[in-house]
Each structure stands twice: as C-alpha cells, then as structure tokens.
Amino acid sequence: MKADSLRSAGDPLSPSFFGGLACAAVGCCLRSRRSLASLSRAVTGTDPMTSPTSDASPASAEPAAHLDMPPERRAAAMAHAALLAKTADRIARELPFSADVDDFRRVLVEEAKP
C-alpha cells in the first residue's frame, strides 16, 4: 500500500478515534526533563531548566552550525534530512488533523484486548 492511499483507501480510524486522548506521556516528559538537567549539570555544571545563562544554540542561518562538521559530511546530512522531509511532508498532508503521538500506544493497548 502506498502512503498516498492513506486517505483514498478510506480511513478505518474515524476522527473520534483520535479524540480525547489522555496524555500518558506526562511522566515520561518529566523524566526526560530531569535527565536533561542531570546530563547538563554533569557536562557543563549548569541546569538548563533553571540557569539564566544556559547555552542557547549560536544564532546562525545554517542549521546545527555549532557542530564541528566538515563540509562534505554536513552536505550529506542535509541532503539526507531533505530526502526524509519530503516523506514527512507527504505523510503530513494525509494525516487527520487530530492525529496524536499517543495514538501509537493506544493502538497497541487496543490490540491487546481480548
């Protein structure tokens, strides 16, 4: 099945399927914030959640300008990202507006029901 048949094949998931989703990922997000803070403290001695001087990426028109990459590798990375972006764009146009990152877990749980 091609991605462009996402809509044309008829969506077995009604919009209501995506409605009213609980944010089961809250705990995970909190954990990630703590991990980030801990990591940052270990590396830089600062906490990005609290430090007013936490390092922002250097202002630059070029993405990931702060990474020390030779031009050839940077070009290859950008080309690869551009390739993937085309797929993302195609999929985005077919996704229901209500599609949510938690739908995946919800489908897994539904599948486990007898």
Add this chain to the structure above:
Amino acid sequence: MTDLATLSACALAKAIRDKHLSSVEATKAAIERLRACHELTNCLITLEADEALSAAKAADAALASDRATGALSGVPLAHKDMFDRKGKIASWGAKIRPDKPAAADATAIARFKAAGALQIAALHLAEFAYGPTGHNYVLGHARNPWDPTRITGGSSAGTAAAVAYGAIPVGLGSDTGGSLRLPAACCGVTSIKPTWGRISRAGAMPLSPALDTVGVIARHVEDLALTLGVLAGPDPRDPAASSVPVPNYVACLSDPVAGVRVGVDEAVIGEAHHEVQRMVAQVIDILVKLGLKRAPCRFFDWQTLDHLVQLVQLPDASSAHSVFLRTRPADYGPQVRARAEVGHFISAVDHLTALRARGLILKRTLGETFKAVDIAVLPILADPLPTIAELDVSGGSQVQAIMGRVVKYTRPINYLGLPTLTLPIPRSGGLPNGVQLVGRPYAEGLLLAIGQAYQREVPPEIARPLKM
C-alpha cells in the same frame, strides 16, 4: 558427559536444581568459554570472574537449603554493556560513560537476578548501541564466531557471539533498529524482539526511547520463552512498560502451529539479494512442512516506513547526544559521530509528523497487512553475511546509505513496534543468516510456538570457525 556449552538455560537450570551440576561448576565452565570466545570474537568488555564465582557459591548454598526457587537459579548469563547495575558504571561501548555508578539495577537486570540468574560478564556492543554491524571504533570490532573476518551484526554483537559460541545460553540485549535481530541472524541464533513496551527499559541506556526495545538472544527458543516470561510486565520506573498481562510463554511452546497463516510480501522480499531470497524461501518451505499456510500479504510502502522510522530515530539520538557532540566530539568514533549529527538537520515538525502518523500506520498495517495472515516472514539482512572490511565505512558521507542497506528489513518494524522472532536459516555447512517472523502486538506466544516447532527441523548449533 554432556557438553555444558550445548545446554539450554532451561536444561542448565534443571541440572542445577536437580543437583546434577553445581552453579559453581556451570559458572567456571562459562567463564572458561567466555575467555575462549573473546579470543576469537572480541565479545567481552568486562568479565567478572571472582564476583560471579562468589555469586555461584551463594546460589549453591541457597539451592542446598531449598531457598532458591527462581526459574534461573544459579544459571550464569551475561548482558550487553548498556544496562545499569547498582554500584557499577556501564561502558555503553564508548569513551563517554555515566559519570557515576548506577544507583540501582536496570529492571531487566533486577528481574534476571530475582529469578536467580547470575550476570557474569558485560558484553561488546556498538558504540552507544548505535550501529548495526558490530563495528566499534572505540573497543575494536566484534568478529563472527563462524568466520572471524565477517561481521557479528550489531548492536548486541557480544551477546550474539557469546551465545552462538556456547559461552552462555542466553544474553540480554536491545533493539532500536535491528540490534537483536541482526546479530542473531549473523551469528546463527535466535532472538525475540518483543512488542515495544513489553519489557521495561528502565536503567537501559537510551538511544531512541520511542523505538528502544529490550529483548534476548538465545540458541534455544525455549530459553527465549523462559526469559521473556521473567522479564516482561509493567514497571513503575518505565511509564511505557505495558501492563498487558504476561502469558506463560513456556506453556505457549507446545501450542499447535498447523494452520497458522504466514504472510509473504513478495515485493518487499524481492528487494533482497537473490541468495537471501532463496534463504527466505527455504525457511518458508520448512514452515509449510510444519503445517503453516502460506498466504500473500502486503506491507505499507516499505520505503515510506523506512523514512518514517528515521524521522523518529535520528532526532531522538541526536537529542540524546547533542551536549556531548558539542563538548566532546573527539570522544566519538567516526561512524556514530556522523550518524548522531544527522538528526540535527531534521525539523521538529517532521519528527512529530512521523510520531503522529505512527498509530494510524500501525492500525493500517494490522487491518490490511495482517488482515488475512497471522504472521509475516521477512529477511533480516538484505545481503549474504558481509565481511568486516566490506562494511568498514567509518564516518564517510555514504554512512547513511550503507548502514541503511544493513537495516533495510529491520528498522521499519521498530516503527510499527511489532514483535519479531529471529530464526536461523539451515546452514548446510555454509555461513549463517536468519529471517524474522513478525507478529501482531503481543503475539510473542505464537511466534515462540512456531520457533519451537522450527527448531525440531533446524536444531540449534554451536558456532566454531568454518573451514572454508
């Protein structure tokens, strides 16, 4: 006398429980085999011989007084070196490591311990578990026990090599884009990558949390069943750990498999090397001989799945490594550094699009690909077992494309979160390879039943260098 190397963990546990063998004897033999395996394959990062023997003595004492009731009491096992263990620092296969010892065991380690198993060694992995071949520019590359010039597959390279060699019966690993299946296939053993969330990831080094899956590699399918039952289940330390009830997987092994419908997507399989296609056909023939029914199926556009999983994984990995890439770039090996950089060029919008689409595409896959089949069969490697030199691409600009070919058949399944069982092909004297059986969510019991039946036709082997 039985060669201990050939015993399954189930058989070893029974022999220890019935006092035909002590845990100390089993552990000494495992230590000896791990050392020999390491000489051949570079499988070890840390061998904890003294600690293991002390634990084995304690296990024997507990068994003598009938205090040991765990399913794996006294059985020596080992793990990929990315799991927290209280008081120890995991290497992550890298120069960059945790800055202090772990405060607690990873849940998977703790559950093995609660079942009585001993962890006697920390095993080789790709740097940060971010590599599908067994190459590691920090530790040295892992070598295949069947032919040391060839890859072990990765990232759970040391686990697969040690299991295939017979050094340990079972080992713990993880799979974000193929890291259980690829080494199992390359080393000619089995693995179970369970449904995403089936086993807690707490205390396991993260690579891409949306995809990371803890699992096991073994020679015997019965050991996959036993250990999956030990490891699976909810965990307050991992909100993604599923609370779906855990069946008795060992009991599932004797479930009938006749009539199970095995799906074959000719178009997707047809993109593999012709020799790999022949191997897949050979395995399908065996499954049909066991009574399974072959039926056509069709996956969601495979290249789109492959792009979507990268849109999830690359930014996840880049985010995890962003600070170290900035502050300690020289401490990365060239390949992981090059791969970890790429996610910085993917927009947050594209990343979230891939995550938002995931539920819909899984639902479509279950409703369409699996509409008329119970499982699907796919290759693992797209090509016959490569040499270490052939895939020694370091951090060159072709790294995405070349690594992409290696994980072509594995990482899209991580996007779907589906369980897979690795089955080694019948070697007939040649090099190993493997195929994957893909099931619906939480269909591990069915996969294991098929695997158990398959091993009656294709018994487990001990890996030793082939005379080519």
